[in-house]
Amino acid sequence: MLTLYSYPALFGVADNNGYGLKVFAFLRLAGVPFRHEHIFDASKAPRGQLPYIVDGNDTVGDSETILGFVTQKYRLTIDAGLSPAQRTTNLLITRMLDDLYWVMSYSRWKDERFWPAFRAALLREHPNLTEEGLAKAQAFNHQRYYYQGIGRFDGDAAMARGVADLGTLAALIPQHGYLHGDKPTSIDAGIYGFIANIYFYDIDTPLKQFVAAQENIVRHCRAIHEAVSL
Incomplete structure (x- = not known):
């Protein structure tokens, strides 16, 4: 199962960083099953930045790159109707x-x-x-x-x-x-x-x-x- 690594929650939202929360919300809205691991240490992340995902043998960082990767791999249609x-x-x-x-x-x-x-x-x-x-x-x-x-x-x-x-x-x-x-x-x-x-x-x-x-x-x-x- 895909795992999302991002910063911890704060003030009742699932990630206190806009980029991690963006990926979290996208996965939820698109119906992609995933595990969510909260971390502070970004040293193992691509480019040393959170969020990143691990999906099988693939490790992908950068929120926009993550969305593109997941959309292609899982053939998501969330944006299919956009002009x-x-x-x-x-x-x-x-x-x-x-x-x-x-x-x-x-x-x-x-x-x-x-x-x-x-x-x-x-x-x-x-x-x-x-x-x-x-x-x-x-x-x-x-x-x-x-x-x-x-x-x-x-x-x-x-x-x-x-x-x-x-x-x-x-x-x-x-x-x-x-x-x-x-x-x-x-x-x-x-x-x-x-x-x-x-x-x-x-x-x-x-x-x-x-x-x-x-x-x-x-x-x-x-x-x-x-x-x-x-």
Whole structure:
């Protein structure tokens, strides 16, 4: 059976990282049986990044590569009805979510307004973690943010960038149904992966404030959450 390796749960979602939760939701929506293993150590993962899957003799990393691999291997039809224009929209949204990822991560590990509450939540929900280990992870993330660029923004400017991304999603998500119709497709899993990690996040960041005020985004998030939760 396929095994998904991803970061542990937090605040009631199956993975506290948008990419892992995206793969989790996709597998659930597509009806692919799988085991879910929660890990913190990504050293054995392809490219040293989570999530990744092991399926028989195949080990596959990168969330988009995973979705493509699983779709082909299991002949999934979740996206079969999409038009070329819809597939183009999906790619644009996926790339925008990559941008949103950095702001979300910054809000947890770097922004001093929210880092203490995030650290406390990790220690509370995952007692195997230590203050020393989290301090090392924080230092590593600060270095990543600097070289990626988001780390050179102050907190308000970084959050404004994320709110702009979320505003685009608010303009695209319909009041009813899913992005491309009455049934969810892979892009809905991708959107859920990130939005759920904002909406269910029990810390009142500007990102959460914006999401909570958008009825269409909240409805979409809750619909996918109900569909993929056991």
